[in-house]
Amino acid sequence: MIRLTDKEFQDIVTYVKSNYGINLTKKRQLIESRMQAVLVSRGFTNFTDYFNLVKQNKSDEVTLMLNKLTTNHTYFYREPAHFEFMRKVFLPMQEKTNTRKVLRIWSAGCSSGEEAYTAIMTMMEYFGIKKASWDFRILATDISLKAMEAAKNGVYSEESLKELPKTWKMKYFNKQGDEYYELKDEVRNQVIFKRLNLMDPFPYQQPFDLIFCRNVMIYFDQPTKNALINKFYDALKSGGYLFIGHSETVQRDTSPFIYVEPSIYRKG
Ligand SMILES: C[S@@+](CC[C@H](N)C(=O)[O-])C[C@H]1O[C@@H](n2cnc3c(N)ncnc32)[C@H](O)[C@@H]1O
Incomplete structure (x- = not known):
């Protein structure tokens, strides 16, 4: 040893x-x-x-x-309250106010892609045939190239799809053998994967409407979390949302975010 x-x-x-x-x-x-x-x-x-x-x-x-x-563990439809919030609050509000019909969403610490793909499916379900008039691609980033290779590959085990509604599983995947499911291109093509260390400056010029950073900050100490949360604040549009993991918190006294409900915060 x-x-x-x-x-x-x-x-x-x-x-x-x-x-x-x-x-x-x-x-x-x-x-x-x-x-x-x-x-x-x-x-x-x-x-x-x-x-x-x-x-x-x-x-x-x-x-x-x-x-x-560290762990890259993740699965489809994890922490469903966020996808419910998208369906009930975020997307209806976008329909009313977003006249350009361009949605910029970021899955920060995306691991093997399940979170970003679940968000795409949520939007496809919500918009239905109206989706053709919207541009809602998602940026998904991680430091792990290996996890992102799996994400781009888009082949998942039965286990990682357990929480996903059955109808979505049938609609958005092709079965591969007994145990695996391959994501259809119509979903896969809407997510752009890039390697990014969240400690580095964010290289994005355009602000986001919604940022997911769930179950990533568990590894960081409090000053690092606070600094990252402030970087997310700056990267959001006014009225934009930040989703964090359910076991995580944003310290209200160090952050300008408005608390909406557990694990959901809004800028201004
Ligand atoms: C447990 S996974 C979370 C996946 C997904 N967001 C979820 O909630 O299911 C945590 C991910 O954070 C990534 N990560 C950890 N530190 C990071 C950093 N400094 N920059 C970018 N990604 C990081 C890891 O590589 C891992 O894929």
Whole structure:
């Protein structure tokens, strides 16, 4: 077993925190155990040499390491209150006020795409034949290239579709063998996937109508969360919404967002 020294541990905690916002302070054992096989497969005999590789080869090795230490777990129709809110409040309001009929939505920390695709299906169901007059593509971003490859591929297991209404499953997927479902192009083509580290400046000029950032900030400490929430505020249109995970909160005293209901916030 390759041991992780105190210095190596401190070093990687600091590096990951300052570059990715992810807090690994309580993950010492996890790092030591989960990274063993990776070190061995790369021919390393200590963590210092491996972490040097991680730091040099930023996008690939570091995301592989973060994939092992965090979770990409997600599924279709997760936390349905957000999709209900879209159907009952957000989309009716857009129909009334959005005369250009262009909707900009961002799934930030999209993992393998289930959240963004569920939002597209929600909109397709809501607009029905009227959807032809709307432009509602979704931007979906993550640091994990592996998760986004799965998202672009659009093939999902029965398990990840468990919560999705049965009629949607029949309508928007083709069955592949006994266990897998392939998303139809009409849904897949409406999501654009890009790699983005949420700690970096956002490269988007046009503001968004709605941002999902659910179950991503669980890894971040409070100052990092506050700073990110303020960046989302700046990236939204006035009247735009932020959806966060149900176990997460926006600190009301540090953020200008208006609380709407649990896990839903509005700008102005
Ligand atoms: C548990 S998944 C959440 C997926 C989906 N939003 C949901 O709620 O089901 C968390 C995702 O956040 C991504 N993530 C973590 N830190 C990130 C960062 N600094 N920048 C971008 N994505 C990050 C991870 O790669 C992972 O795919």
